Amino acid sequence: MNKFLAITFLTAVVVLTSCSDVKRKPGSIYMPDMAYSRAYESYDDHSKLKEKGIHYDARPVAGTIARGKEMPFPYAQDAAGDTTNYTLSKTVPNPIDSLSVVDAKEAERLYLINCGICHGAKLDGNGPLYKDGNGPYAAKPAALVGDAKYENMPDGQMFYSVAYGKNLMGSYASQLSKRQRWMVIKYIKNKQAVAKASK
Amino acid sequence: MTILRSLTKILSIFLFITLSTSIGNQVNAQDGKALFSQNCASCHAVNKKLTGPALAGVEDRWPEKKNLYAWIKNSAAFLKTGDAYANNLYNEYNKTAMNSFPSLSDADIDAILAYIKTVPAPGAAPAGGAAGAAAPAEDDSDSTLVFGILTLILAVVSLILLQVNSNLKKLSDDKSGIPAVEPVPFYRNKAYIAFIAIILFIAGGYMTTVGAMNLGRSKDYQPEQPIYYSHKVHAGVNQINCQYCHIGTYQGKQATLPSVNVCMNCHMAINEYKGEPLVRENGDVVDGTAEIKKLYKYAGYTEGQPWDASKAQPIEWVRIHNLPDHVYFNHAQHVNAGQVACQECHGEIQKMGEVKQQNDLSMGWCVNCHRQTKVQFKDNGFYSIYEKFHADIKSGKIDSTKGITVEKIGGTECQKCHY
Numbered sequence: 001m002n003k004f005l006a007i008t009f010l011t012a013v014v015v016l017t018s019c020s021d022v023k024r025k026p027g028s029i030y031m032p033d034m035a036y037s038r039a040y041e042s043y044d045d046h047s048k049l050k051e052k053g054i055h056y057d058a059r060p061v062a063g064t065i066a067r068g069k070e071m072p073f074p075y076a077q078d079a080a081g082d083t084t085n086y087t088l089s090k091t092v093p094n095p096i097d098s099l100s101v102v103d104a105k106e107a108e109r110l111y112l113i114n115c116g117i118c119h120g121a122k123l124d125g126n127g128p129l130y131k132d133g134n135g136p137y138a139a140k141p142a143a144l145v146g147d148a149k150y151e152n153m154p155d156g157q158m159f160y161s162v163a164y165g166k167n168l169m170g171s172y173a174s175q176l177s178k179r180q181r182w183m184v185i186k187y188i189k190n191k192q193a194v195a196k197a198s199k
Numbered sequence: 200m201t202i203l204r205s206l207t208k209i210l211s212i213f214l215f216i217t218l219s220t221s222i223g224n225q226v227n228a229q230d231g232k233a234l235f236s237q238n239c240a241s242c243h244a245v246n247k248k249l250t251g252p253a254l255a256g257v258e259d260r261w262p263e264k265k266n267l268y269a270w271i272k273n274s275a276a277f278l279k280t281g282d283a284y285a286n287n288l289y290n291e292y293n294k295t296a297m298n299s300f301p302s303l304s305d306a307d308i309d310a311i312l313a314y315i316k317t318v319p320a321p322g323a324a325p326a327g328g329a330a331g332a333a334a335p336a337e338d339d340s341d342s343t344l345v346f347g348i349l350t351l352i353l354a355v356v357s358l359i360l361l362q363v364n365s366n367l368k369k370l371s372d373d374k375s376g377i378p379a380v381e382p383v384p385f386y387r388n389k390a391y392i393a394f395i396a397i398i399l400f401i402a403g404g405y406m407t408t409v410g411a412m413n414l415g416r417s418k419d420y421q422p423e424q425p426i427y428y429s430h431k432v433h434a435g436v437n438q439i440n441c442q443y444c445h446i447g448t449y450q451g452k453q454a455t456l457p458s459v460n461v462c463m464n465c466h467m468a469i470n471e472y473k474g475e476p477l478v479r480e481n482g483d484v485v486d487g488t489a490e491i492k493k494l495y496k497y498a499g500y501t502e503g504q505p506w507d508a509s510k511a512q513p514i515e516w517v518r519i520h521n522l523p524d525h526v527y528f529n530h531a532q533h534v535n536a537g538q539v540a541c542q543e544c545h546g547e548i549q550k551m552g553e554v555k556q557q558n559d560l561s562m563g564w565c566v567n568c569h570r571q572t573k574v575q576f577k578d579n580g581f582y583s584i585y586e587k588f589h590a591d592i593k594s595g596k597i598d599s600t601k602g603i604t605v606e607k608i609g610g611t612e613c614q615k616c617h618y
Contacts, residue, residue, distance in 0.1 A: 022480040023555075026521075027417040034523040035415055042453045043518055080505060081294025113440040128438050129465070133240065136437065139249045139468045140240035147237070167242060167250040167295065170464035171508075175446050 070095055070178040077164040085160070092156030096182050099190070107187035110180055114172060119144055123191050139168045144188050145195045158185045231314030234307055238300060245318040248503055249468060250295060252288070254315050260284070271308055273299040293505050413559070415523060421480065421555040422517040426497075427490045432474055435549040441541055448530045448541070459498045459511040466494060470502055480553060519556050520545075526562075526616055536581040537574065537605075562616075569610035573602035582608075 029035045040046065040054075049056055060066065074092060075085040099107055112121060118141040120127040125143030129135045144150050162181050165171040172181065235243075242250035261267040261284075270277045270285060274297040278285055289295075303311075385391050433439045442448055447455035472487025479485055495502070499510030522528050533539045541548065546557030558564055576582050576592070583589075585608060591597040609615060 023417075023419045023421055024423060026420050026422075027413055027415060029415045031415065031523070034525055035521065037524045039524070043456070043516075081296075083296065113442045117437075117439055117443065133236065133244075136469050136473065137465060138244045138247050139242065140236060142241060143237075168468050170460060170467065172464075174458060174460055175443070 070182065073159060073163060073178070075160065086157065089156045089160035090154045092154075092159065094155035094159075094182055094186060094189075096179075096186050099183065099186055103183060104187065104190075107180075107183040110176065111184050111187050114175055115184065118169075123188065141169070145192055151192045151196065155182075155185050155189060158188070229314075230307075231310035231312070234303070235311050235314050238298075238303070239311065242297070245315055246320060251292065251297060255318070255320065257315065258312060267312075268305050268308055271311075272301055272303060275299060295505075412561075416559045416561060417519075417521070417556055418559040419555060420519055421553055422519065424516055424553065425514055426493050427477065427479070427485045427487075427553070429477060429487075429552045430548050430554060431550055431552050432472075432477070432487075436474060441548075448534045450531055450535070452527075452529045452531070454530050456516055459494075459514060460508050462494055463498055463500065463506060463508075463511075466491060466498075467500070467506060470495075477552065519554055520560065522560055525618065527618055528616070536579070537572075538579075539572070543568075565616065566611050569605035572605050574605055574608060576603055 065071065073089075075089050078085045096103075116127055118127045118129050118137060119125055120130075120141075123143075123145040125141045125147070126132060127135075127141060129137035130139075130141055133140070142150050159181060160166075161169065162172050162176070162185070164173075176184065239254075243252070243254050245255050246253050258264075258267070261270070266277070266282065266285075269280075274285070274289075276299075278289055433444075434441060444457035444461055445454040446457075447453045470488075470491060472491060474487070477485040477487050494514075497512050497514050498506065498508075499512065500506045533544075534541070544558060546555070548554065574582060576585075576588070585603075588597065588603055588607070592603075597603070604610075
């Protein structure tokens with residue numbers, strides 16, 4: 001009797017304590033060929049495709065533009081210490097003359113997601129990450145509305161900074177397509193015009 | 200008397216002078232703060248290196264005040280004078296040009312310098328009471344353990360009581376002269392055996408079914424990631440939008456994980472963690488700053504140097520949510536057209552330190568939601584082709600308060616989800 005009790009007690013203790021509620025391993029699988037695909041999925045290692053005899057390149061052929069897409073930006077990124085192309089980019093016009101109602105809404109959405117966190121929903125350079133210097137992000141983002149320097153900055157130069165980055169601000173080329181970048185810049189320009197008119 | 204009066208006079212004048220000069224200083228520093236924030240803060244902090252050097256103690260590095268004025272007003276022109284310190288600094292900062300500020304007067308610059316002096320060194324400021332603020336909530340694993348032990352004790356007590364009961368019966372039987380039957384040990388007692396067999400059958404059957412149903416499913420899966428990256432810190436406390444990082448949700452099938460350059464957009468400037476203490480699920484404390492250094496290692500970034508993105512290595516995050524290949528799931532369809540919030544499927548991600556799979560991603564889960572959820576038919580160009588439904592809603596054939604569920608537009612047909 002005592003032996004029996006002791007054994008049940010011990011097994012119960014072992015079972016109860018070994019059940020951690022953090023699950024570090026995925027569930028087991030009986031058809032792994034479907035769960036862990038043999039085809040290339042989005043997060044696979046794509047770096048050695050050539051060696052495996054797979055000839056695939058997701059980049060467009062050099063010198064071509066997809067139908068209906070914007071022309072590429074004519075200036076490359078400056079080397080360190082050089083500002084030639086940054087200055088030249090002032091001459092590039094914004095291919096978007098005006099935003100339709102739908103596009104304006106979309107541009108605002110893109111701005112709030114990608115830029116508002118630093119530049120602020122009001123475009124005053126005081127987003128939640130900066131908070132007058134009390135936030136975790138130490139560098140002051142440009143006050144796109146309220147600073148004459150940025151109000152007079154041509155669209156093309158803004159595009160340069162958004163596409164290649166400027167000092168501590170990184171490049172947004174991987175998050176926004178060319179058209180989306182121009183849309184956001186148009187949105188900023190529209191906001192600046194409104195702020196100027198109400199002054 | 201007169202002596203006293205003149206003494207008070209002198210004293211008050213003295214007081215007035217000291218007061219006014221100190222107030223003047225304060226005003227000066229306040230102006231300086233505004234000027235600094237407007238002109239310099241995008242590149243300089245007082246105690247932290249950003250695009251330009253930390254400015255604390257800068258006046259000691261520039262013995263000639265005149266040169267400092269010249270530098271700040273027009274650094275490019277000053278570099279041409281061939282000043283060795285300035286040129287070295289310029290090269291040290293990889294020839295990053297500082298803006299010129301021709302409109303700043305000497306007094307303005309003095310105000311900025313005065314402001315810089317008022318900012319305390321980092322260690323001096325009393326640290327906020329972050330420590331101890333977040334006592335970890337009572338763990339529910341503890342309560343299951345307590346319940347388990349309680350049940351066990353109850354079971355033991357009832358067994359003992361049973362034994363006592365049978366012993367008492369035996370005693371009373373002995374007394375009343377009924378001949379004692381040789382007691383059957385409990386492991387040969389038929390009632391006991393039948394009882395245990397039934398219990399085993401039910402429990403075993405239940406566990407097998409549940410186990411079989413969970414094959415290929417990973418509810419609650421919460422792997423350890425190569426970097427302790429906390430959604431609570433980013434999406435919760437700092438309010439970064441999910442789509443800042445998961446760009447694909449609006450346009451494509453895949454949500455996409457951010458590449459290293461997206462992290463570096465912020466982390467070129469944020470090189471230490473100063474928020475609430477971070478704790479892993481098992482209670483280990485995480486050093487946020489050390490985790491950011493891990494990110495720098497993947498990025499191939501040395502602090503203070505400009506970052507060369509081509510040196511970055513991908514971070515191999517462990518995939519959590521994963522449907523088998525025979526299911527087609529598209530994020531844009533749900534997030535963009537369907538306007539479903541991330542949290543409905545993934546749970547409160549913005550409160551998770553480590554991401555955990557909230558739902559089992561079973562077919563029943565998908566289909567249930569498709570049966571219950573109404574599509575956002577109104578003002579959504581995506582559904583304009585469902586003309587009959589629109590007409591029926593208008594004519595009242597379909598109750599507009601009930602609306603159109605995903606099932607009605609074919610969301611439970613096999614081929615919508617299975618290739």
